Amino acid sequence: xxxxxxxxxxxxxxxxxxxxxxxxxxxxxxxxxxxxxxxxxxxxxxxxxxxxxxxxxxxxxxxxxxxxxxxxxxxxxxxxxxxxxxxxxxxxxxxxxxxxxxxxxxxxxxxxxxxxxxxxxxxxxxxxxxxxxxxxxxxxxxxxxxxxxxxxxxxxxxxxxxxxxxxxxxxxxxxxxxxxxxxxxxxxxxxxxxxxxxxxxxxxxxxxxxxxxxxxxxxxxxxxxxxxxxxxxxxxxxxxxxxxxxxxxxxxxxxxxxxxxxxxxxxxxxxxxxxxxxxxxxxxxxxxxxxxxxxxxxxxxxxxxxxxxxxxxxxxxxxxxxxxxxxxxxx
Numbered sequence: 001x002x003x004x005x006x007x008x009x010x011x012x013x014x015x016x017x018x019x020x021x022x023x024x025x026x027x028x029x030x031x032x033x034x035x036x037x038x039x040x041x042x043x044x045x046x047x048x049x050x051x052x053x054x055x056x057x058x059x060x061x062x063x064x065x066x067x068x069x070x071x072x073x074x075x076x077x078x079x080x081x082x083x084x085x086x087x088x089x090x091x092x093x094x095x096x097x098x099x100x101x102x103x104x105x106x107x108x109x110x111x112x113x114x115x116x117x118x119x120x121x122x123x124x125x126x127x128x129x130x131x132x133x134x135x136x137x138x139x140x141x142x143x144x145x146x147x148x149x150x151x152x153x154x155x156x157x158x159x160x161x162x163x164x165x166x167x168x169x170x171x172x173x174x175x176x177x178x179x180x181x182x183x184x185x186x187x188x189x190x191x192x193x194x195x196x197x198x199x200x201x202x203x204x205x206x207x208x209x210x211x212x213x214x215x216x217x218x219x220x221x222x223x224x225x226x227x228x229x230x231x232x233x234x235x236x237x238x239x240x241x242x243x244x245x246x247x248x249x250x251x252x253x254x255x256x257x258x259x260x261x262x263x264x265x266x267x268x269x270x271x272x273x274x275x276x277x278x279x280x281x282x283x284x285x286x287x288x289x290x291x292x293x294x295x296x297x298x299x300x301x302x303x304x305x306x307x308x309x310x311x312x313x314x315x316x317x318x319x320x321x322x323x324x325x326x327x328x329x330x331x
Contacts, residue, residue, distance in 0.1 A: 003179070003259060004178070004179040004180050004181055004188065004191075004259075005179065005181075005188055005230075005259035005260050007181045007185050008181050008185055008186075008187075008188045008230070008231075008232050008260075009069065009181075009184070009185045009186055009232070010069075010232045010233065010234045011067040011068060011069045011186050011231060011232065011233055011234065012068045012069055012070070012233075012234055013067075013068050013233060013234075013330065013331060014065060014066060014067045014068070014231050014233055014239065014330070014331050015065070015066045015068075015328060015329070015330055016063055016064070016065050016066075016241075016269065016328070016329040016330075016331070017063065017064040017065075017066075017094060017096065017326075017327075017328050018062075018063060018301070018323050018324065018325055018326060018327045018328075018329075019062040019063060019064055019080075019081065019087065019090050019091060019094065019096060019325075020058055020060050020061055020062035020079075020080070020081030020082070020086050020087065020090060020116065020325065021057060021058075021060075021061055021062075021301050021302055021323050021324060021325045022057055022058070022059055022060070022301070022302050022303075023057055023301075023322070023323065023324045023325065024037070024054070024055065024056070024057040024324055024325045024326070025322070025324035026038045026324075026326075028322075028324075030321055030327070031318075031321060033329065033330045033331070034321055034327055034328065034329050034330070035327065035328040035330075036326070036327060037054070037055055037094070037324070037325060037326025037327060038326075039328075040094055040095070040326060040328060041053060041054070041093060041094075041326075044093075044094075044095050053093070054093065054326075055089065055090040055093050055094065055325045055326045056085075056086055056089055056090065056325070057324075057325050058081060058082055058083070058086040059082060059112050059302075060079070060081035060082035060086070060112035060113060060115070060116070060302065061078075061079050061081065061112070061113060061243050061244075061270065061271055061301055061302040062077070062078070062079045062080045062081040062086075062087065062113075062116065062120075063077075063078040063079065063241060063269075063270075064076075064077055064078075064096055064101065065077075065078055065187075065229070065231065065241070067183070067186040067187065067231055069184075069186060072184070074102055074103075074183040074184060074186050074187070075097075075100050075101045075102055076101065076102065076103050076104070076105070076182075076183060076187050076229070077101045077103070077104040077105070077120060077124075078104075078105055078107065078229055078241055078243070079105070079106060079107050079113040079114070079243050080104070080106075080113070080114065080115070080116035080117040080119070080120040081112065081113070081115065081116040082111055082112040082113075082115040082116060083115045083116055083119075084115075084116055084118065084119035086116060087116040087119045087120050087123070088119055088123070090325060090326070091120075091123060093326075094326055098120065098123035098124045098126065099123075099124060099125075099126060099127045099128045101124050101133070102133070102134070102183055103133060103134040103135070103136070103182055103183055103187075104117070104120070104121075104124075104133060104134070104135050104136070104171070105135070105136040105137070105189060105227075105229060106135070106136070106137050106141060106160065107226055107227060107228070107229075107242075107243035107244065108138070108141065108223055108225050108226035108227070108243065108244060108246065109138070109140070109141030109142065109143070109145065109160050109225050110145065110157060110160070110244070111157050111158040111159070111160060112302075113160075113243055113244070114141075114160035114161060115158065115160070117160075117161055117166065117171075118161050118165060118166070118169055121133065121166065121169035121170055121171055122169060124170070125169065125170050130170065131170060132170060132171075132172040133170050133171055133172060134172050134174060134182065135166055135171035135172055135173050135174065136174050136176070136180075136182065136189055137163075137173060137174070137175050137176075138175065138176070138177060138192075138224075138225035138226075138227060139175040139176075139177065139225075140224065140225040141160055141225045142159075142160070142162065142163070143208045143209060143210050144156060144157075144159060144208060144209040145157040145159075145206065145207070145208050145220070146206075146207050146208070146209075146217060147205050147206060147207070148205045148206075148207045148217065149205070154207060154217050163175075176189075177191060177192055178191045179191040179259070186231065187229060187230075187231055188229065188230040188231070188232075188259070189227060189229055190227045190228045190229070190230070190255060190256075190259070191227065192224050192225075192227070193224075193226070193227065193228070193247040193251055193252055193255050194251065194254075194255060195222060195247060195248070195251055196251055196254055197248055197250050197251055197254070197285075197289065199248075199282045199285045199286075200247065200248025200249075200250060200251050200282065200286070201221060201248075201282075202221035202222045202223060202246055202247070202248075203221055203223060203246055203273070203278070203279070204221050204278050205221075205278065206219075206220050206221055206223060206246075207219055207220055208220040222246070222247070223244075223246040223247075226243070226244060226245075226246045226247060228240055228241060228242040228243075228252050228255075228256065228270075229241040230256060230259075230260070231331075232260065232263055233266060233331050236266045236296070236331060237263055237264040237265055237266030237267075237296075238256060238260050238263050238264070238265050238266055239266055239267045239268075239269065239331050240252065240253065240256045240265060240267065240268045240269070240270075241268075241269050241270050242268060242269075242270040242271070242272070243270050243271055243302070244270070244271045244273050244302065244303055245270065245271060245272045245273050246273055248282075248286070249268065249272040249273075249274075249286060249290070250286055250289045250290060252268070253265060253268060253290070253293050257293065264294070265293050265294075265295055266295065266296050266297065266331065267295060267296060267297040267298070267299065267331060268293075268295060268298060268299070269297075269298075269299035269301065269323065269329070270299070270300075270301050270302065271300075271301050271302030271303040271304055272286070272300055272303070272304040272308060273303045273304070274286060274303075274304055274305050274307070274308035275303055275304065275305025275306075275307070275308065276305070280305070280307055280308070283307060283308050283311050284311070286308070287308075287311050287312060287315050290312075290315075290316075291315065291316075295316075295319065296319065297319055297321060297331075298312055298316055298319055298320045298321070299320075299321055299322065299323050299329065300312060300320065300322050300323065301322070301323035302323070304322075309322055
């Protein structure tokens with residue numbers, strides 16, 4: 001059977017707007033291909049630099065990815081952050097054209113990636129009337145999740161929106177576990193990510209409830225519903241978007257490399273989930289293995305953590321361009 005990745009069309013270029021991230025940073029130097037939030041705000045008429053003009057950071061991730069191919073373009077919403085306010089405020093400040101977004105994806109079933117989707121869908125309907133927005137999910141996202149502490153206490157996570165809630169706001173929910181290309185074959189959505197490295201063991205204290213008639217929690221370190229997104233940019237290679245990398249960012253890159261065996265990997269962008277006592281010990285192994293992929297650009301975001309970002313910069317230097325709210329990346 002032919003791989004879905006074989007159907008992916010190379011695009012001329014892509015623009016990635018960071019709509020939600022944990023960090024705000026308008027001062028650090030960046031390459032010419034990356035625009036600061038303040039540049040966008042100034043171009044939209046900001047007269048003075050002040051707090052009420054700026055975007056807000058929040059624990060979560062949301063990217064608006066626009067692929068250009070010839071005279072055509074396609075925009076895709078990759079996650080929607082933790083809640084409505086961040087999406088609404090940042091979207092307004094940055095002038096995001098939500099009605100131009102043609103499809104959306106929830107990378108995995110965690111609140112900090114799905115909590116803003118009901119607000120996002122409302123914004124995507126504004127100005128264009130009633131429309132169906134293709135909305136890509138894994139079928140296992142809808143179970144209850146939590147974090148188990150050493151004393152046995154489980155802190156539940158807020159559920160992601162239900163299929164019924166999403167559908168009521170215009171989402172055409174499409175649940176799948178297999179890889180596919182979407183939007184005129186410009187975007188690749190992965191299947192489940194194989195766990196192959198010996199050191200990436202997921203999130204050890206993550207648990208879930210799968211039986212609606214039981215209050216029992218079961219271990220769920222692998223979070224198999226998380227998938228990545230990819231775009232092939234002409235003359236550069238594949239840009240991989242991994243929201244939290246619960247599979248391990250090396251496992252993500254290994255799978256992408258196997259999918260696109262004739263195209264080099266150009267960049268990985270997203271959360272690498274290398275923050276926290278349970279996963280910080282694997283930072284050295286992760287950095288060492290990432291070198292094998294010879295990436296041109298590394299964009300750590302969200303849950304990567306300052307220790308891992310520091311280690312990445314020490315190893316890869318200027319190839320590392322950390323994400324921040326409002327930044328515009330061009331590939």
